[in-house]
Amino acid sequence: xVGEPSVSLGVIGVGLAGGGVASxxxxxxxxxxxxxxxxxxxxxxxxxxxxxxPLQEAVDVARNSDLLILAVPDDQIEKVTEELAEQGAxxxxxxxxxxxxxxxxxxxxxxxxxxxxPIALHPVMTFTGTSLDVARLQDCPIxxxxxxxxxxxxxxxxxxxxxxxxxxPEADRPLYHAALVHGANHLVTLVNEAALTLSDIxxxxxxEVMAPLTRTALDRxxxxxxxxxxxxxxxxxxxxxxxxxQALGSRPELASVAQSYEAMADATRRAVQKxxxxxxxxxxxxxxxxxxRGVVGPTSLVMTMGALxxxxxxLVERAAEGGATVIATIFVNPKQFGEGEDFDKYPRQLxxxxxALGEAGAHIVFxxxxxxxxxxxxQVTVNPGPTANVLEGAxxxxHFEGVTLxxxxxxxxxxxxKAVFGQKDAQQFSVISQMVRDxxxxxxxVEAPIVRDEDGLALSSRNAYLxxxxxxxxxxxxxxxxxxxxxxxEGGSPGQIVEAAVKVLQQGEGIAPQYVALVTKDNFDPVEVxxxxxxxxxxTRDSGEWGGGSAYLAVxxxxxxxxxxxxxxxxxx
Numbered sequence: 287x288v289g290e291p292s293v294s295l296g297v298i299g300v301g302l303a304g305g306g307v308a309s310x311x312x313x314x315x316x317x318x319x320x321x322x323x324x325x326x327x328x329x330x331x332x333x334x335x336x337x338x339x340p341l342q343e344a345v346d347v348a349r350n351s352d353l354l355i356l357a358v359p360d361d362q363i364e365k366v367t368e369e370l371a372e373q374g375a376x377x378x379x380x381x382x383x384x385x386x387x388x389x390x391x392x393x394x395x396x397x398x399x400x401x402x403x404p405i406a407l408h409p410v411m412t413f414t415g416t417s418l419d420v421a422r423l424q425d426c427p428i429x430x431x432x433x434x435x436x437x438x439x440x441x442x443x444x445x446x447x448x449x450x451x452x453x454x455p456e457a458d459r460p461l462y463h464a465a466l467v468h469g470a471n472h473l474v475t476l477v478n479e480a481a482l483t484l485s486d487i488x489x490x491x492x493x494e495v496m497a498p499l500t501r502t503a504l505d506r507x508x509x510x511x512x513x514x515x516x517x518x519x520x521x522x523x524x525x526x527x528x529x530x531x532q533a534l535g536s537r538p539e540l541a542s543v544a545q546s547y548e549a550m551a552d553a554t555r556r557a558v559q560k561x562x563x564x565x566x567x568x569x570x571x572x573x574x575x576x577x578x579r580g581v582v583g584p585t586s587l588v589m590t591m592g593a594l595x596x597x598x599x600x601l602v603e604r605a606a607e608g609g610a611t612v613i614a615t616i617f618v619n620p621k622q623f624g625e626g627e628d629f630d631k632y633p634r635q636l637x638x639x640x641x642a643l644g645e646a647g648a649h650i651v652f653x654x655x656x657x658x659x660x661x662x663x664x665q666v667t668v669n670p671g672p673t674a675n676v677l678e679g680a681x682x683x684x685h686f687e688g689v690t691l692x693x694x695x696x697x698x699x700x701x702x703x704k705a706v707f708g709q710k711d712a713q714q715f716s717v718i719s720q721m722v723r724d725x726x727x728x729x730x731x732v733e734a735p736i737v738r739d740e741d742g743l744a745l746s747s748r749n750a751y752l753x754x755x756x757x758x759x760x761x762x763x764x765x766x767x768x769x770x771x772x773x774x775x776e777g778g779s780p781g782q783i784v785e786a787a788v789k790v791l792q793q794g795e796g797i798a799p800q801y802v803a804l805v806t807k808d809n810f811d812p813v814e815v816x817x818x819x820x821x822x823x824x825x826t827r828d829s830g831e832w833g834g835g836s837a838y839l840a841v842x843x844x845x846x847x848x849x850x851x852x853x854x855x856x857x858x859x
Contacts (some may be wrong), residue, residue, distance in 0.1 A: 296351030297321045297336075298344050298366065300328040303385045304357025305335045306419030307409065310447035311353075312336065313420055320347040331415055348375035353443070354402075356384045356394075364393040376400035381439060383407050388463035390431040390456035405440045406431040406459070409449060410466065424448035431456055473504075476550070479543045486540060512557060519554045524607040527551050555603065556645070565644030567651045570658055574699060577650045578613075586610040587702035587729075588648070589693065591618045592639045593747035597708060597737035599646040604734045605706045606647040613700050614648040616640070620656060621688030652700070659695060667691050670717045671724075673810045677803055677840065678713050678851070680817075686717050693718055697727055704730045708737075710744055712838045712853050716810035736852070738764070744852045751848040755796070760845045762794030766802065767854040770839045774856040780804045780814035780832075783839060783856065788816050791843060798844040807836035807855060834858045 295316040297308045300323040312318050320342040323329045329341060348354050348370045358366050363384045370376050378401030382394055387408040394404035408429040413419050428449035430440035437453065444451040454462045477500060484492035506514030518526040531551070534544035568574045578585075586605035590598050605612045616639055640651050667687055673679070674686035697705065707715045715733050722731060737745050742764040743757065752760060770787040778786070784802050791799035803815040813832050840853040 293317065294319045294350060294352045295355070296347040296353070297355045297357060298347055299323070299357035299359075300332045300336070301357055302413035302415040302419075303409070304355060305331050305415055306413045306423065307355060307357070307385060307407075307447065309335045309417060310420045310423045311443070314446040314448075316353065316446075319350045322347045335415075335417060345370060345373045345375045352380060354380060354382045356382065358384075360386045360388065363389065364395075367394050368396040371396035371400045376402045378402065381405060381436075381443075383440075383443070385409070387429070387466060388460055390454075390459040391433070392456065403433070403436045403439065405436055405443070407440065407444070408454075408463075412470075425450060427452060429454045429462065431459055476546065479546060483534070483540060483543055486537060515554070515558065519551065519558060524555065524603075555606075555647075565640065565648055565651060567640055567653060569653055569655065571654070571699060574650070574652050578700065581611045581649075584608060584610040584704070585700070585702045586612050587696070587700050587705040588612065588614045589696060589705070589707070590614060590616055590639075591747070592616040592634055592636065592653075593750070594639045594642050595737075595745045595747065595749075597710065597745035599642060600737050601706045601708055601734050602643060602646040602648050604732065605704065610704065611650070612648045613650045613652060613702060614643045615696055616643075616651060616653040617659060617692070617696075619659075619688055619692045621660075621691055622685050623688070652696075659692065664691060668694050668721060668725075671720055673713065673717050673720060676812055676815070677801055677805075677842070681800060681842065686714070689714055690717060690721050694721065694725075694727075697729055702729055704732060706732045706734055709733050709855075710736045710746070710852065712840060713805075713810060720809070736854075742768075744850075746850060748848050748850060752845060756846045756848065759794060759796035760850060762791055762797050763841050763843060763850060763852045765794075766790035766841055767839055767852060770802075771854055771856050774839075774858055777859050780837075780858060783858065784814045784816050787839060787841065791841065796845060800842040800844065800849075801840075803838075803840045804856075804858070805838050805840060806832065807838060810838070813837060813858075 293316050295308065295311055295318045297304055297318065298321070300308070300321055308318060308321070318336055318339045320340050321332050321336060322344040323332045323341060332339065332341065342350075344366070354376075356363055356366055363386060367376075367382065376382060376397050380397075380402040382397040382402045383405040384393065385407055386393070390406050391398070391404040394402075394406075397404045406429075409423060410427045410429065411419075411422060414422075426449045428444045428451055430437070430444060430451055431454050432440045441451045477496065480496060480500075481492040484495060489495060503514070503516070506516075518524070531544060531548055534540050534547055566577050568577050588598070588601045588605050590601075602612055602614060605614075616636065618634065636653060640653070643651050668690040670679075670686040670690045674690075679686050707718065709715070712733075715731070719731055721727070722729060739745065741761055743749065743761055744764065749757065749760075766787040769790050770783045773783045773786045784804055787802045788799065791797055791802065799818055801815060801817040804813045805811060805815075806813060811832075835858065837856055837858050838853045839856050840851070842849065842851045844850075
């Protein structure tokens, strides 16, 4: 039986792995009847590791073997097997095995068709190509993939060379191999990228500097899993990581390092934040209060109306910085929808939204019904002030009254340390900021940057209403903003900035522009405004009176029946 000593063994390909496995099996008593080694290096390795074993043609090795090891390059396994089968070198009762981690028995289909038993073996170690590998195979985990009846044979082969067998199903073989490559090969990449960065700033012997920390980190990762993580990610200090990315990005020679750092930082962030299974969904004030009683440490609030996209989720990620407990809300607020707006058709997908929020790092999701938020018809509301009378306020009368009312109510219910809002609703953020200042609401407000698709379109729940053609037309909004940024960078006046952006919108197909406005960043005072339909927002202020500085360049337009807004921060001289 194969797996027992005295079985005839043949090896095709004497690379590092093939030589080591063949030597271990020979030491266990297998009779090596022949090897096929084409290159001079492989032939020399065969002479050292398998002395006295004859070099033969592949077909002869196969014919004389009960156990045939194909230690050829991964992409050659299937071809070699088919050639041997065509030459009649494979037979019933024979075992044919390969050593490729990424493939199961599928590359050995021709062997199976010839009546042989296919087995995929993979020692989880790196080979040196020397006799040291025989000892290193002792207690080495060795994966196998085989038909159920062949599993005992695979196990016997592995244990005879001192290894520890474990099974990997055929379908999971690529994922198994990916995990090993990611954890070992990519570890080498990461270490060398770190060494490159240290060398770039003039630190001598970077490997020596890194060795203690790297070895400790690896040991802790293997022994403790995620509990072994240290550093800024473990502390939730994402601002530090952001500074790292900025520093790496400033060095063109470290561009590849910056890319891999960002990818690994993102993966780490997602791993250390609480998974969905730990996200608590509450729908009533009482449930919310109970959930908050168990919270220790800082809290952050993110308010949404659902129909979430990556822009919303980026707010959650921002809110989680510093290790804060994140409370997210999902509530389609009827008080901020005017007559004829899309309240009834606004997309609602609670289950998917809760899942997305959990994966992004939200710990508590408050999704109340309307009657839970407005238990009585409010007699006292919040006057949003003069900022609410222009732009969006002029187009959507009563909108900001509804916004300030619900935001004030939720801030009082949650009492967070921090609340994060998106820049896309810049006027809303300005109105809320004024409310917080004027009413002494004890919360820190954070404005997170706009998230865009690759083509530049600002992410919005209303983008789902757009046809393919309308979505293409909608790109004019960002194009108008970028033209405005360009004019501002060249020293253009507020009037020139707005005029340039308006021209782009007017020339766009399927676009009905409503306004283009330049407003101050600090308090949203209009500096230059163009409006198509209504006089309440026709405002022009001499830039000399303003003095220049940071400003929002904001646009609103209809694309078909869908109303979109967007903005960008510009510096005006």
